[in-house]
Amino acid sequence: MLPPTYNQGMISQLQKTYPDFYILYDQDVLEITELPSFKLEYPVLPSYECYGFLSDLKKDFxxxxxPADHVMAYVFTSGSTGEPIPHAKTWGSLTRNVQAQLCRIREDVNFLNQKFTVLATVPPQHMYGLESSVLVALLGGQAFGAAHPFFPQDICNELECLPRPRVLVSTPLHLRTWMESGMDLPAVDLIxxxxxxxxLQLAESIEAKFQIxxxxxxxxxxxxxIATRLPTxxxxxxxxxxxxxxxADSGGDGCGGAVAKGDYIFSPTELNDVLEVIDKNHFKLLGRKVDQVNIAGKRSSLGYLNYQLNTIQGVKDGVFFIPDMVDTPKEKLGETRLAAFVVASSISKADILKALRSRIDAAFMPRPLFIVDELPRNSTGKLPHQVLAELAQKLQSQQIATEPQKQ
Incomplete structure (x- = not known):
């Protein structure tokens, strides 16, 4: 079971849904003492001891x-658009998937047939982290660092310990923070x-810095x-x-829903994104379906709005959010308003709103806009919808409580 998080609530839910559930671990974890568990006693050794340890074995591993059809894992969606949903993954499908990734890496990068080392800032229970660190190493004969560092200094420290060529598997959130840290960044050979x-701006700055x-x-x-690109x-x-x-369908402009099929994909699967299909092997990504916003007859996407928000000087992180409409009276359902959360320095709330007015249509202006110390991103940089909803409700309640009472 590879859940999106390891918090107590998620673990308890897994236990209810899967009666045979138990936790396999190799270090002491206090939070699981009351749950079924199995501790690995096999020694975990520092890399410099491994070769001597293996040579002492009397027989080979x-x-x-x-079997290719053996279900090896249930991987859960992140919950960014609702409740996490499990998806079964077989050994055969994951093997073919990673083999295709290794072929693409060799096409895009010339490592002169050298083995490479992977460092991932994303955890291995995430589908992307599982494929691009653990399985790339296991199936491709590569090596990977067991750590998945989050902060820039930790990323630098871990990279410096790894031999080259080295590959950094990461997210836009981690990469932006890393590049803006002002630190002396270790060399990498592929990101x-x-x-x-x-x-595109971040990709260009990375390539200019490292020439990779x-x-x-x-x-x-x-x-x-299922696909890659070199964005620059x-x-x-x-x-x-x-x-x-x-x-799959068209929004009247030749773009719309799309379906992926073939190879390691068991059955045709509808994608949650809006694509412009060029041919069966090439496409452009226009945004997520759930990102599409229609207010007062005007259309935009949360992706576009987030981009405009985060390009404002002084905005360190920000996101638009569609508040839940559960308690909204029927006669007002057409009056959707967006909210936004912003982490900012050296810029006021009024200046942020002023900058937004020059970038986006007035229909999409956030009402309200909350200034926060940080966004509640998970380990992969995503913002689960439920977490944002709870944050909005909390901040709204605090705002009401501090407003002066009318006489």
Whole structure:
């Protein structure tokens, strides 16, 4: 079971849904003492001790033959658009998926047939982290660092311990913070990004700094990764192997829903994004379906609005949010208003709103706009919808409580 988080609530929910659930661990974890668990007693050794340890073994390790149709994991969606949903992954589908990724890495980067080392800032229970660190190493004969650092200093420290060529598997959030840290950044030979759109500006700054390619991955929990692009070279995505993309419907402009099929994808799967399909192996990504906003007959996307918000000088992080409409009277359902959360320095709330007015239509101005110390991003940089809803409710309540009472 590979849940999006390891908090107590998520673990308890897994236990209720899966009666045979137990926790496999190799270090003491106080939070799981009351749950079924199994501790690995096999020694975990520092890398410099491994070779001596292996040479002392009297017999070779036996590598098991795993049936291709064996379900090896249930991977959960992040919950950014609702409740996390499990998806079964077989050993065969994951193997073919990662083999396709390794082929694409070799196409995009010339490591002169050298083995490379991977460091991931995303945890291995995330689909992207599982594929691009653990399985790339296991199935491709590479090595990877067991840590998944979050802060810039930790990323630098971990990279410096790894031999080259080295690959950093990360997210736009981690990469932006890392690049803006002002630290002396260690050399890397390839950077792979996923989980959110990577801005062209950030990709260009990375390539200028390190003189290396930046590869962006497209995929989802339902299908696994299915395409890549080099954003500074071409905005068009190219699918892996025999994976194909078909247009499912049109929004009147030739763009709309799309379906992925073929190769390691068991059955045609509808994607949660709006794509412009160029041909069966190439497409452009226009945004997420749930990002589409229609207010007063005007259309935009949360992705576009977030981009405009985060380009304002002094905004360190920000996100637009559609408040839940559950308690909204029927006669006012058409009056959707957006909210926004902003982490800012050296800029006031009034100046942020002024800058936004010059960038977006008035219909999409956030009402309200909350200034916060940080956004409640998870370990992959995503913002689960429920967490944002709870934050909005909390801040709204605090705002009402501090308003002067009318006489």
């Amino acid at each position: 036996s590598v098991p033959e795993i 792979i990004s996923a989980t959110a759109p990577l801005s 390619p930046v590869q962006e991955i497209y995929g989802c929990t339902e299908t696994g990764q 070279v071409n905005p068009v995505w190219q699918t892996y192997g025999e994976v194909e993309i078909m247009q």
